Amino acid sequence: MRPLPEPVRTPPDTRSPDRFLLWGAREQWTTLLSSSIVNGVYTLCGVLSATALGAALDSGMAGGDAGALLLWSGVLAACALASALTIILAERTAVYSWLRGAFRTIAVVVDRSVDLGPTLTRRLPGGEVVAIGTDDINRVGDLYENASMVPGAMVSIGVIAGLTLHAHAGFGTALLVGVPLILLGVAPLLRPLSRRHRHQRERQAELATRAGDLVSGLRVLRGVGGEQTVGARYRQGSREVRDAGIRVGWMDAALRAAQALYPGLLLVGIVWFGAHLALRGELTVGQLVAFYGYTGLLGQQVRWVTGVAWVYIGARVAASRVIRVLNLAHDHPDPASPAAPPEGPLGLHDRLTGATARAGQVTGIVCPDPAEATALAERLGRYRDGAPDETAELVGGHTGWAVALTDLRLRDLRGRVLVSDNDAYLFSGRLRDELSPDAGMPEERLTAAVRSAAADDVVAQSASGLDTVVAARAREYSGGQQQRLRLARALATDPEVLVLVEPASAVDAHSEAAVARALPGARAGRTTVLVTTSPLLLGRTDRVQLVCGGRVVAEGVHPDLLATVPDYARTVLRTTSEEP
Known part of the structure; x- marks a missing residue:
């Protein structure tokens, strides 16, 4: 098993979302390259399968050559076996690309959050930070997972164009013209999708902030009778997020419809054109079958490319949020020429x-x-x-x-x-880990700190002792017990x-x-x-x-x-x- 997250070798490029995503690609270029190669082999196996099928029909069945039929059947079987093997490798490399991209983003955001400390919560609403940790890192990882499909798709499109041009110039030209037209037809949908996606993301962050405020202040709200008012505001914000999600869904549906419609129209045109050429004797039956296979593969590759464009939109919006955290100026910046830490008492x-x-x-x-x-x-x-x-x-x-x-x-x-x-915040998890954040504190030292803070009874009230699992902010303890736990942690440090x-x-x-x-x-x-x-x-x-x-x-x-x-x-x- 490869350890994750990996150390970040170079500082992140936070000048723009695109530069940040490109920096992430450079950090894991070996994984992206291997994943692209595997995906390229998988798509080429599909192309070769269509070619072998056409050749088998022409030389074996139409020509009556049993040896040629057996040969091309073997090639077809080898392509099928290679496809089965490479799809497993493609899945593994794609998942690993996602893990590296997502975990790297987590690592740089967490490191920066630790450096910022209270500056982070003063400069950004809590919901924004939560949304980065729960949604944005996934979208960045999705880009690296899917990006490896593009090189393989472009290679297979180029190979198909070359094969069809070699077999019939008119047929190959039709494919070379049709594929760019499909991509151009999908492109106008990307900008409004990006705009709507960004709007939805902002509403989600606002709603998460409102939810956090509602939960943390629920006791006070009940005391003053304000829970109904705040609840109504939350429901209104929830409706806004829902409406924004519906608008994104409509645009997403339009994009997916275009992904299916345009390749479908190309397939219909190719079928008609190929049948017309076959009736005129310009194409053999095997070539026509191979061309039909090529067209189906082209439709798949085009859907992959446009799908990656959709994923890129989400990743770009997410990256803009991530670099917003990374670019936050600290309330207490380090001096240009820092002094050496003092020694001694x-x-x-x-x-x-x-x-x-x-x-x-x-x-x-x-x-x-x-x-x-x-x-x-x-x-x-x-x-x-x-x-x-x-x-x-x-x-x-x-x-x-x-x-x-x-x-x-x-x-x-x-x-x-x-x-x-x-x-001071009390985190969720084992009480032992809460009092010893570095997890390396000797038992004797930890016990002595608990005793000095008069927190023995807090630990002893559970049968699990220091291994007791506490909730966030240690809400199961009273205010005095929480205070003694904070003191024990400070003394143990x-x-x-x-x-x-x-x-x-x-x-x-x-x-x-x-x-x-x-x-x-x-x-x-x-x-x-x-x-x-x-x-x-x-x-x-x-x-x-x-x-x-x-x-x-x-x-x-x-x-x-x-x-x-x-x-x-x-x-x-x-x-x-x-x-x-």
Whole structure:
């Protein structure tokens, strides 16, 4: 078995849909070539079968030559056997072409989606992304599966034209003129089909987006009584997709009718013309039978060529959607001259507020304003860019050397700094794979992370333990259980710098205290930032900083700040008095 997907050797050409499809063809040219050869052999076997049948009729039956009849019968049998063998190979090569084309498209889209991160969902509606993954990749694969039919069809058309011209110039000329006329007759249908197909594809993406919004917000909609209104909008969108599909179907039916009608008219003309020539003695019976066979094969080849044109239309529309994703500009582009990733213990400093997390320590940051806390966490992970003096920087623990996050490649930064908040997605699949995305984490390390996050009971509530299969977003768990699973995943990843945003806001007091006790030990020797107002968590930090009005206004250990800074006490203890 050949492994799929294969590594992408060259960057995709995203200048246009046609260039992207051509790039894909270059990536798998060997498969397309072998598939074209096999299809060419298969079609030539059909041509030779018609030729052998005509020769057998003329030399064997009409001429009474038993040896010639036996010879041509053997040739006919050999062609039939070769056709049976090549059709198997043709199917295998065609399927492999589809798999390579589709999987390559999946690979480049997934890689780009991972690079874009939140940029993707901010720039494109969710339905567009879903439609690419469920429909567009199939259409791109269909093109590579069917494209190998075109060279074989053109070769067989050329061979048939040569044979007929050799046998009778007028007959061959009729075929050479008739086939291009058929293709020209089908061509006017392709442009409106492409336009209608693109319109349907856009409506499908919009409907998928609306469906995702409806499912995710169903609880809220029921609470405010809005499900009827949204449901009516979804039904309207569904009708629009249906109507667009009907218009595509009508045009598709017209194309298929033309594919059957024009070759049929050619066949009728050839039959009449051939019979007329045979009655005049210009064609033998064997030649007439062979020409009838050639005409039938021509009709098949023409249908293949026009069918590939229809597939190309769908693939081109799909490729335009794919390159739209590949060409999206990242919200946080890499610098032109990226700095080298820093070595050694790392601290984190926010230039805007002055908040600093020292290397190897657990630092608490308290923000009375939740919006300010969110913005700070986004800057510390470079999920929000601003002016040079508004960005965060990594600080060397011993040397004091600093490098701005905007000077690092995003992949290098993501490998060093992890921001975990309560919007982090929980995927479907085995719980073990969810907590260890690289699937290479030792059992002991994974178990220790679960214990440190006080998530033992979440794992133990199922007999399968870590092998429990969870649904998307882990909907079978409560909000507090989901929060502990997110924390366990962040601790298991064990980054050099970990920024936790309210990691225990939805759990009970007992679990919150357990997390507070275990967190310093779980992060020993690593830099940890706790953006929180939880007194239990802040009590376990090395230092705490209070950020008000965009600046650090107080710093110290938790008990001292409670006793001396009223703003800190009010925020942490959630009181309204001036005194703690």
